[in-house]
Amino acid sequence: MLIDTILRKRYKIVEQLASGGFGDTYLAQDLDLPSKPKCVVKHLRPKNFKPEVLAIARRLFESEAEVLYRLSKFSNQIPKLFAHFEENGEFYLVQEFVDGHDLAAEIIPGYRWSEGKVVQLLQQILEVLSVVHQQNIIHRDLKPQNLMRRLEDGKIVLIDFGAVKEIKGLAANSQGQVISTIAIGSNGYMPNEQASSRPKLCSDIYAVGVIAIQTLTGKLPKDFQEDPSNGEIIWRNEVNVSNKLADVITKMVRYNFSQRYQTANEALQALSSISPALSKSTTSSWKLPSRRKVLVATGVGAGILVMLVSAFFILLRTKTTENFTQLPCDRDLSLLSLPPLPDQPDKKFENGINFYGSFDQNNKLSGKGILLFKDGSRYDGEFKNDKRNGCGRFSFPIQTSSHQYYIGQYVNDQRNGLGRLRWKNGDEYRGNFKNGKCNGYGVFQFVNGSFKSGVWEKGYLLKDKNISCN
Structure with missing residues (x-):
C-alpha cells in the first residue's frame, strides 16, 4: 500500500511499521478528528481469493473483530479497535496507536x-x-x-x-474444503x-x-x-x-x-x-513515586521528618537505578576503552567517512568494526546490512559537542533500546532510547549526585519539561 493512501476517506497512511507473512502494519492518521491522532492500520490479505475461501475469511474476520472490540472494553492494556472493514477481498483493522x-x-x-x-x-x-x-x-x-x-x-x-x-x-x-494451512x-x-x-x-x-x-x-x-x-x-x-x-x-x-x-x-x-x-x-519501577509518600509525614516533628525524607530519597534512588546498574551493552568491556585505528581503512566513503572492519558476502558492513567521521566523531561496535545494529559506542566530536559518548544499543543507525549517554561535565542518562532520543523509562544523574527519573519522551522528562537529555 502506498504512503498517503487514504482508506475510507478517513485513514491516511503515513508510514509502514512492519511487514510479514500475515500482512502489513501501517501508521496512519485519523483525518475525521480535529487533532488527526495517530492510529494503526493492519492490512490482512488471504492468499487465496476463491469465493469459498473469502466467505470463511469474512466470517473469521468478523468474529475476531468482535473479540477485539469486546476485549478493549475490559482493559486499557489492550488496544482499542476503532474500525474494521473489507475492500476488494482484503481486510483492514484500525486500532489504537500504542506509543x-x-x-x-x-x-x-x-x-x-x-x-x-x-x-x-x-x-x-x-x-x-x-x-x-x-x-x-x-x-x-x-x-x-x-x-x-x-x-x-x-x-x-x-x-x-x-x-x-x-x-x-x-x-x-483438492476436495474444495477450506482449511487453515498454518499453525x-x-x-x-x-x-x-x-x-x-x-x-x-x-x-x-x-x-x-x-x-x-x-x-x-x-x-x-x-x-x-x-x-x-x-x-x-x-x-x-x-x-x-x-x-x-x-x-x-x-x-x-x-x-x-x-x-x-x-x-x-x-x-x-x-x-x-x-x-x-x-x-x-x-x-512502580516505571513511574515516579507519588509525592504523597513524602507528604504523609507532614504532621511529624521536624527532626523525624528530616530523617524520613532522607530515607525516602535514598530508597527512591535505589529503586530508580536498580534496573540500569548494568545495561546490556556494558557487558562488552571493549566498548569502554577505544582501540587504536588500523593504518588503512577497509573502505572509504565519498563523504569522507572511513570504515575499519569486516563485510558480509554481499560486501555490506557486518560484524564488528569502526567508523571514523570527518568531524572527529567515531563509532566502535556492531554492524549489520551496512548499518549500525547491535551494541556500540559513539564518541562525540571533542571540540564541537557537549556530549562525551553513548554506549548502548543501535537499530538501523539509530540509538534504539537501552544505553547510557554521558556529557563532558560528568552528567549521565541511563535508560531507554528511541530514534536517537531519550524515550521511555530512564534516570538522569547530575555530576553532583542528584538525579531525575521517570518516563521520557523525545528527549524530555514528561513530568518536568525543563529537564532534557538532548
Missing part, C-alpha cells in the same frame, strides 16, 4: 535479569492476560515482540492476537498442542513461562535444551533463582498441558505466593 517499545528491546540475548525483575515482569504480563482468559479467549501468539511497554505509564499492552492471522492461511484443498503462533513460544492446531488457555501460559526462562538465562528459545525423554525444557541448572520461582516457571512450561496452570489467574495466584509484597502493583 512505546516492545519487550524485545528489553530482553536482550546474553543479558540475564534478576529474580525480582523477572517476578515483576511475569506479574505485569499475567495481570492483563487474566482479563483475556476471563473472556475465554486465547491470545495464541505471546512473545516479546507482541508485548508493548507503553511510554505513558510503563504498563504492558497486549498486541497482535494470533487468531486474526488465520485469515492469511486459509486455502481450499498460529511463533516457534519457541508455541507448545506442542498449539502446533497441532489444538490451542488452549494454558498454551498462553506456556509462552509466558518461555519468556521468563529467556530473561533468566539470556538465551533465545531456539537455544533452549530439551529432555529427549519427555520434551521438558532444561533450564534450572543454568540460573540462580529461588526454588519457589523455579517451581512456578517449571509448571508454566510443562510439556503436558494438563500439568500447567490452566489460566493466567491461576499462575498469577501462584506467583503472588512467592512474595506478598510483589503481589501489589508492579509498575
